[in-house]
Amino acid sequence: MISSIELAKLCGVSQGTVDRALHNRPGISETTRRKILDLAKRHGYLPNPAVREIMDRSSNIVGAIIPALNNIFFMDMMSLLKDSLEAHGKMLFLTPVHGKADFLTALEEFAARKMHAAIVVPPEENLPLPSHLTQSLPVLSLLSRCSERSVPCLTADEIQTGKTAVQYLADLGHQKILHLTYRRKAKGIEDRTAGYKSQMNKLHLKPIVSIYSSENDFLKTLDRHHPTAIFCHNDWLAITILRHLQTHNIQIPQDISILGVDHTPTFQTLCPDLSSMEYPLASFTHTITDWTLTKKLTSPPEPLTVIPGKTVRALS
Amino acid sequence: MISSIELAKLCGVSQGTVDRALHNRPGISETTRRKILDLAKRHGYLPNPAVREIMDRSSNIVGAIIPALNNIFFMDMMSLLKDSLEAHGKMLFLTPVHGKADFLTALEEFAARKMHAAIVVPPEENLPLPSHLTQSLPVLSLLSRCSERSVPCLTADEIQTGKTAVQYLADLGHQKILHLTYRRKAKGIEDRTAGYKSQMNKLHLKPIVSIYSSENDFLKTLDRHHPTAIFCHNDWLAITILRHLQTHNIQIPQDISILGVDHTPTFQTLCPDLSSMEYPLASFTHTITDWTLTKKLTSPPEPLTVIPGKTVRALS
DNA sequence: TTGTATGCGTTATCAT
DNA sequence: ATGATAACGCATACAA
Numbered sequence: 001m002i003s004s005i006e007l008a009k010l011c012g013v014s015q016g017t018v019d020r021a022l023h024n025r026p027g028i029s030e031t032t033r034r035k036i037l038d039l040a041k042r043h044g045y046l047p048n049p050a051v052r053e054i055m056d057r058s059s060n061i062v063g064a065i066i067p068a069l070n071n072i073f074f075m076d077m078m079s080l081l082k083d084s085l086e087a088h089g090k091m092l093f094l095t096p097v098h099g100k101a102d103f104l105t106a107l108e109e110f111a112a113r114k115m116h117a118a119i120v121v122p123p124e125e126n127l128p129l130p131s132h133l134t135q136s137l138p139v140l141s142l143l144s145r146c147s148e149r150s151v152p153c154l155t156a157d158e159i160q161t162g163k164t165a166v167q168y169l170a171d172l173g174h175q176k177i178l179h180l181t182y183r184r185k186a187k188g189i190e191d192r193t194a195g196y197k198s199q200m201n202k203l204h205l206k207p208i209v210s211i212y213s214s215e216n217d218f219l220k221t222l223d224r225h226h227p228t229a230i231f232c233h234n235d236w237l238a239i240t241i242l243r244h245l246q247t248h249n250i251q252i253p254q255d256i257s258i259l260g261v262d263h264t265p266t267f268q269t270l271c272p273d274l275s276s277m278e279y280p281l282a283s284f285t286h287t288i289t290d291w292t293l294t295k296k297l298t299s300p301p302e303p304l305t306v307i308p309g310k311t312v313r314a315l316s
Numbered sequence: 317m318i319s320s321i322e323l324a325k326l327c328g329v330s331q332g333t334v335d336r337a338l339h340n341r342p343g344i345s346e347t348t349r350r351k352i353l354d355l356a357k358r359h360g361y362l363p364n365p366a367v368r369e370i371m372d373r374s375s376n377i378v379g380a381i382i383p384a385l386n387n388i389f390f391m392d393m394m395s396l397l398k399d400s401l402e403a404h405g406k407m408l409f410l411t412p413v414h415g416k417a418d419f420l421t422a423l424e425e426f427a428a429r430k431m432h433a434a435i436v437v438p439p440e441e442n443l444p445l446p447s448h449l450t451q452s453l454p455v456l457s458l459l460s461r462c463s464e465r466s467v468p469c470l471t472a473d474e475i476q477t478g479k480t481a482v483q484y485l486a487d488l489g490h491q492k493i494l495h496l497t498y499r500r501k502a503k504g505i506e507d508r509t510a511g512y513k514s515q516m517n518k519l520h521l522k523p524i525v526s527i528y529s530s531e532n533d534f535l536k537t538l539d540r541h542h543p544t545a546i547f548c549h550n551d552w553l554a555i556t557i558l559r560h561l562q563t564h565n566i567q568i569p570q571d572i573s574i575l576g577v578d579h580t581p582t583f584q585t586l587c588p589d590l591s592s593m594e595y596p597l598a599s600f601t602h603t604i605t606d607w608t609l610t611k612k613l614t615s616p617p618e619p620l621t622v623i624p625g626k627t628v629r630a631l632s
Numbered sequence: 633t634t635g636t637a638t639g640c641g642t643t644a645t646c647a648t
Numbered sequence: 649a650t651g652a653t654a655a656c657g658c659a660t661a662c663a664a
Binding site for chain 4: 005054
């Protein structure tokens with residue numbers, strides 16, 4: 001990759017003149033301009049972004065940190081986010097991380113590179129971040145909160161998500177609704193469960209919350225509670241559960257109804273007929289993009305809506 | 317984020333002295349060294365990588381380009397690759413892309429940033445790359461080939477994969493083995509199908525290859541051929557198929573056996589009991605890491621091995 | 633119309 | 649033991 005100085009030498013002009021040609025600035029003859037642009041194209045000249053980053057003390061890269069595992073949802077979101085950011089001249093670079101140490105290392109690297117902002121999925125709830133990091137690098141957290149007040153946490157209204165799910169199933173006649181969720185503590189997870197409980201109580205139904213750990217445990221839970229519907233924390237879990245039920249010859253939705261959450265492109269392909277709740281990815285990524293540009297969380301993401309499929313039935 | 321010059325001012329020394337302290341170089345008194353290191357830590361000083369990139373004309377970043385959709389397998393691989401590269405002081409940055417134009421834009425950006433290397437999943441087979449790109453940026457392609465001879469394409473021995481799958485199913489008594497695959501042209505995909513056909517012919521069985529497009533088409537194919545086993549191109553497809561069969565009350569594996577390919581962490585979690593073939597991710601990422609360091613493909617990846625699950629049965 | 637000089641942050645090589 | 653300086657590539661202000 002040629003530099004602007006080498007390009008200047010090739011053209012027999014000064015590097016200042018090359019710059020005038022490349023940036024369409026006045027004060028240059030049409031002849032030299034054409035010659036320079038021609039040679040630039042032929043050699044595939046591209047300015048070195050590192051130089052801009054030094055001079056501006058800031059890069060046009062937005063860094064994202066997502067979990068190395070369980071990333072289907074985040075990858076679907078990041079793919080959209082990338083397009084949205086690109087429309088504003090920002091690049092999105094992703095890093096998958098395995099835990100707290102990995103996470104903090106990546107964040108330090110982002111800060112050292114003076115990235116424009118960081119969009120992160122913290123590996124645990126209430127993670128403290130070194131203050132020198134948050135002072136120089138704007139950080140937006142998804143799903144889980146960081147302990148710094150200066151780091152906003154963006155989630156959909158997950159309490160509402162839980163309520164909507166319950167109401168949808170209850171409207172179809174379900175009363176024994178099991179909520180299957182994860183052990184991991186995270187605002188986005190806990191809120192959804194809280195919304196479930198709240199709405200169940202409001203309808204005078206008994207909340208049954210179960211942490212998914214293994215097929216065996218799940219089957220025991222089924223035996224104990226005999227739910228007519230299962231509200232899974234997300235589509236990932238719903239797909240796993242569907243397979244468990246298939247193995248044990250339990251009919252869906254005749255014997256039991258399954259409702260997931262996410263309905264992102266990947267899950268739609270994996271299981272097109274899954275009844276689910278659609279995560280408002282477009283409005284979500286729009287909010288994130290706005291934040292990276294203004295550092296302010298303007299429009300809150302829209303609520304999730306139920307996408308009826310074939311895994312939930314009405315009780316007669 | 318403080319700079320080394322600001323740090324020097326804070327310490328009341330020259331920036332050269334700061335450098336000696338930061339790099340543990342001789343020619344500095346213990347007292348000043350401690351003071352500098354102390355203040356550096358307090359302010360969270362980190363050298364700006366952009367400067368190194370300018371001076372070295374090369375960065376320690378390895379860029380990866382993966383499809384925005386259908387990325388489960390690649391994300392599982394990239395997560396491992398990241399760890400492997402990190403052990404050699406290289407960072408891995410991912411970019412999801414949507415098609416050819418997006419792909420080439422990302423590659424240009426990588427070249428402009430003088431990245432150490434690019435690991436890419438081309439959006440189509442035999443994609444031509446601008447020569448100025450491949451001259452300055454070492455590119456390794458996965459799954460699909462690029463048209464440049466200077467761009468190596470790494471895949472497992474997928475012909476062998478297809479053969480192994482057929483032999484495994486045939487040994488269990490299956491004769492009507494349907495191969496379900498994708499329309500997309502890619503060396504990794506076509507080789508697997510070629511291996512399937514080859515082994516079927518060798519065993520004097522009739523190859524039945526079907527491109528998956530929709531549930532309806534799939535059901536028609538089933539009706540037409542009545543296979544006893546389906547060899548799916550990958551676990552993603554296998555999971556989709558499992559759900560189709562569940563919907564139509566076809567018992568697995570009593571009525572039909574399903575074999576997938578990949579068995580990476582995500583697919584293992586999604587469907588733990590799926591019979592599959594394990595992609596040798598560790599040896600694969602090792603080979604990639606070697607290549608980024610030496611620009612030579614040394615050890616070829618190991619062959620895939622069958623992981624028996626509960627979705628394939630022996631015909632009595 | 634064109635050439636030259638300065639600064640960005642870091643490192644390495646000088647000189648003091 | 650410490651300070652000064654050149655170099656990297658690019659943008660910009662200024663000189664010719």
